[in-house]
Amino acid sequence: MKNFTFKINENSYGVKIVSQEDNTIELEVNGTSYSVKMKEEIKTRKTPTLVRKPSSAAPVEPVKVNPSSSAKTKISAPIPGVILSLNVKVGDTIKENDLLLVLEAMKMENNIVSEKSGVVTAVNVAVGQQVLQGEVLIELE
Missing domain, CATH: 2.40.50.100 (RNA polymerase II/Efflux pump adaptor protein, barrel-sandwich hybrid domain)
Incomplete structure (x- = not known):
């Protein structure tokens, strides 16, 4: 399913999530298989949530023109x-x-x-x- 690399106390751990059923996750850490029972129920969404970073560019203000004005x-x-x-x-x-x-x-x-x-x-x-x-x-x- 998904692969992760964690670094804890200068030690690297390769974690691969193999499967997820109900509240039990089967995973491998550096090649060793584990079965993890979650304390709380894992909730899944039907539609993904899109997360975006806020734009760093300033929004462009539309130019408002008064035809009778002689301003630039x-x-x-x-x-x-x-x-x-x-x-x-x-x-x-x-x-x-x-x-x-x-x-x-x-x-x-x-x-x-x-x-x-x-x-x-x-x-x-x-x-x-x-x-x-x-x-x-x-x-x-």
Whole structure:
């Protein structure tokens, strides 16, 4: 069934669980067979429980744009990837939904489009550059 290695007081023990019936487990420790009667009933689940470590990456906040505001808008990478092409440069006037750049992630090309009309004030990436999720790619005003 399952194999384990335990190290106790600098001694290694190879433990193999051979079978489990009711509250009795048949196992081998370094080749010697043992029958272990459990004190409490072993409960088994019908569906497995998925246990995941919490993500270390900070969640990406969606960019909220007020169309009447003249504040800068930052276009961030939605996922980590590589910049395949840049379609704008600093000073370009763009309209809402214009293609800004193409980001390759997991062998898929993702079009990054503008969320509002404006003027490009900063391009923080170059073609071939790898970017992380949430990294600011382009700034608009």
